[in-house]
Amino acid sequence: MNAMASYDFDRFVDRHGTWCTQWDYVEDRFGVPGLLPFTISDMDFETAPEVLTALRGRLDHGVLGYSRWRHSDFLSAVVDWFGRRYATVVDPESIAYAPAVLYQAGVLIDLWSGPGDGVVVHTPAYDAFPRLIEAHGREMRGCGLDDWAEFERLLALPDTSVLLLCSPHNPTGRVWTEEELARMAGLCARHGVAVISDEIHADLAHREFTTWAGFDPGRWAVVTSASKSFNIPALTGSYGIIGDSEAHAAYLRRLKDADGLSSPAVLSLVGHIAAYREGEGWLDALRAYVAGNLEMVAERLEAAGLNWQPPQAGYLAWIDLRPLGIVADEPLQRELIEGEKVAIMPGGAYGAPGFVRLNVGCPRAKAEAGADALIRALSRLT
Template sequence: MIDFNKEVDRLGTYCTQWDYVEDRFGKKNLLPFTISDMDLEYPDEVAQVLQQRLDHRVLGYSRWKHDDFRNSIKNWYSKRFNCNIDSEWIYYSPSVMYSISKLIEIFSKDGDGVLLNTPAYNAFYDVLRTNNRKVIKSPLKNENGHYSIDFEDFKEKCKESKLFILCNPHNPTGRVWTEEELIKMINICKEYDVKIISDDIHMDIVYGSRMTPILKVAEDYLDSIYICTSPSKSFNIPALTGSYVIIPEAKTRDRFENIVRYRDFVNSPAILSVLATMTCYNDCEYWIEELLNHLENNLKYTISYLEEYLPQLKLKMPQGCYFAWIDFSELNIPGEQFQKMLIDIGEVAIMNGHVYGEECEFYLRLNVACSRDKLIDGLDRLKKTIDYIKL
């Protein structure tokens, strides 16, 4: 039994979430529930493999293009998602967002429209802005906290888009798209020749039924779909860097390789990341199952806490990811003002919803991938802030 309630002191480790909370929130020493990593230790098996490699005492240039790396990914997709992929489709990349940026570069030009379902992960806005692409928004329908695709709007927006960036599971809402929804997306994109880039980095963090990688239902649109992902979120190893992209179509793989290997020169992998990826996928499925139990219990605890102490705040159990997407609209307080009060009164850092879209001013995204004690402390600070507002 893994103790996910063990307290881990991350201060003094150059940690973005803890050591640099002031950068985003303007104040030091806040209790953070922000960046999407976990305050939890990664699997013992990974620690052992990394230590063995460090004990070797040579960290020279390495390779990723071998069966050990590719087959670990291929086998994970088979056993975890019942999805068959060809190992030749897999290509190493330094990060998921790097892969997305390069695919945007390959398949569109300055001023082209790229479709997002909103709210959307904030890095999507950044990568489109800095690549001089036009953000085309198709807002998700929100029915009492359950999000779904507005397919009529989605179809209209596809008419002015070159690419569609899918997020599966969806950050920040936690939706896990069904096979039927994915097939409808594909059919519409196919009709208007819109290529699909799927960010699946949270693919293993799903409660209940498994998620479906979009390639599994791609059929004759396979060559126009690309999955960008990594074990970094699932196993809490983002500091190792490294990810992979799945590109079924050979010509696109060649174009991607030309950029990564011969133009940007980032093809030599971080060997510790390669080793960790293989170890996670080959040996640590049990760890994911225990993690999911811990995260689900933390989310359920958050829901019960809000129902008992803060009924003005609304939270539906997400289908995936480790975020509590909290609606505080009943407080009737502007989002910016509430954020300032959380910082000054509660001394807690929680991501404000406006980061993910203008329509999300009255939402918070609280990261529950932590110990129960930390979560309770954070919720108590949230309550302290709201109690002050009521005075």
């Protein structure tokens, strides 16, 4: 039986008027209201029905008081998920709740580095990383995805303290192989560099994924959430796996005592537990549907003269337009916004002009509209 038969990913859900960042506030980034958006990395699908059922059940209880995350329901859900999906044993004592992945990454940067220290990031970079690093008074040190010589040179600098790894990589969708991660782990251990691995897109990998939790170079943490894969970012909430016990204790002191955030968003806990215990079938069906969207984009781009391969993870099509002579963002963005009335993220937002990031985490009809609009805009320029 086709796993997708149980779920209708073709159904359009109108998100207008729901305070939706992607739909209601597209003007903030693109300067024009009412554009058809293919932008911020959330999806237009309802979350898994198993998650919605659990949330409704919790709301029906009626009391939304202070709660705890350090209990077997939440911890075992995470441990079991990593065991099933990634064949990785996770110590429940290493898990820590966080209100957001970037919050936890920021706290760990503070713990594992000093002001002015270097933080290595692969480029093109997720646009929140440079802002996060700068806000914490550190220096971002960018390195190309396959430039191992530069990667080791940056790690070897005496004031480089942290590797902030995006795994799978955003915006490119790159999935690091086990061999590549082992090489990174060895280099970080050699140079005394701590590792923070942002794995929020891991559940959406289209090939075998290896979590950093399977390596132990010393000081390391995996920061992640079910929010991307199950489309529940509005519930807030995430978690980390912190391999160093002293850092784990220091992080919890910061969370509880310094920042007053020890009581979690209870609906986030409910959502995570339901997703990890009951939502696996929905997730696998979603991944298959998104892979179909990406194949559709590849076929239409090929017909338009551009050889593009779908990413190894996620629903974000990172498209290199330089073979068509597109080396700057502004002319194409003008055609997309004014001529096609669509919003597609320009590569310059990630430090790579000449690319676009097209979000196809949406019903097929919308994804087709986005791909066709991009191709029409390109045809007018080329």
